[in-house]
Amino acid sequence: MSSAEYAHWVDSWLGKLVPSLKSTASVYICGDWRSSGAIQQVAEKYFKIRSRITWEREKGRGAKTNWKNNSEDIWFCTLSDQYHFDVEAVKLMRKVIAPYTNENGDPKDWERTEHGGYCLTHPSNIWTDLTVPFWSMSENTDHPTQKPEKLLAKIILASTRPGDFVFDPFLGSGTSAVVARKLGRHFLGIELDESYACLALKRLELAENNNSIQGYSGGVFRERNSLQDQPDSRSKSLLTNDTISLFDQSEQSK
Numbered sequence: 001m002s003s004a005e006y007a008h009w010v011d012s013w014l015g016k017l018v019p020s021l022k023s024t025a026s027v028y029i030c031g032d033w034r035s036s037g038a039i040q041q042v043a044e045k046y047f048k049i050r051s052r053i054t055w056e057r058e059k060g061r062g063a064k065t066n067w068k069n070n071s072e073d074i075w076f077c078t079l080s081d082q083y084h085f086d087v088e089a090v091k092l093m094r095k096v097i098a099p100y101t102n103e104n105g106d107p108k109d110w111e112r113t114e115h116g117g118y119c120l121t122h123p124s125n126i127w128t129d130l131t132v133p134f135w136s137m138s139e140n141t142d143h144p145t146q147k148p149e150k151l152l153a154k155i156i157l158a159s160t161r162p163g164d165f166v167f168d169p170f171l172g173s174g175t176s177a178v179v180a181r182k183l184g185r186h187f188l189g190i191e192l193d194e195s196y197a198c199l200a201l202k203r204l205e206l207a208e209n210n211n212s213i214q215g216y217s218g219g220v221f222r223e224r225n226s227l228q229d230q231p232d233s234r235s236k237s238l239l240t241n242d243t244i245s246l247f248d249q250s251e252q253s254k
């Protein structure tokens with residue numbers, strides 16, 4: 001399919017959705033390098049484009065005559081200048097590279113732990129703390145293009161409040177709905193393939209009793225494979241009540 005044909009196809013369903021959206025809605029559209037240009041072109045027709053997030057999938061086949069295709073773009077758009085964005089809910093806990101201290105030798109905007117210095121950083125539009133769900137991860141299903149729950153958690157926490165509504169017209173194995181349920185949001189999804197819809201229903205059932213999200217705990221996102229080395233939760237000064245209260249602490253250790 002050419003880029004122009006792809007743009008035409010995106011327009012055929014996106015244009016129909018737009019009238020149903022609230023003026024305060026945020027819209028995220030994902031595609032790889034082949035489709036990203038066409039998505040931008042159609043999104044610009046209907047929305048204000050706020051950013052292009054690129055996330056590293058950390059999986060994919062190596063190519064002999066090309067760069068390994070290892071990333072996807074997510075176009076972040078809004079309908080108007082009035083939209084919700086909670087940056088505090090999506091900060092990333094990272095190891096400090098330059099551990100600045102004040103005149104007393106105390107950490108500046110970071111905290112000392114027995115494993116080194118950590119800080120909560122503003123999330124950028126390059127997401128490298130994710131992987132596609134590997135077979136060994138409990139969220140993994142047979143869906144060939146399943147997104148990680150952590151990715152949807154970033155989007156949903158940044159752009160919705162508890163009780164808001166999340167709609168996914170290409171639901172697949174249900175990741176957006178599952179994360180919406182885990183975070184106390186309402187959701188609706190559409191999926192063409194019955195077997196994928198069944199996977200989504202199964203995951204939604206499991207999510208009723210388990211709201212943990214791999215890579216997100218204590219109200220913060222963490223770099224990959226770093227949980228055991230990181231502080232348990234935000235220090236008091238960095239903690240925000242609304243993000244912490246989304247989860248029962250006992251659930252987070254599951």
Ligand SMILES: C[S@@+](CC[C@H](N)C(=O)[O-])C[C@H]1O[C@@H](n2cnc3c(N)ncnc32)[C@H](O)[C@@H]1O
Nearest residue numbers: 145146147170171172173174175190191192193
């Ligand atoms: C990229 S996948 C979505 C994966 C999903 N984000 C997840 O984490 O599992 C796109 C899904 O859209 C479905 N699909 C394709 N055309 C559709 C249509 N016209 N209506 C509803 N679903 C459709 C496909 O069956 C596929 O499962």
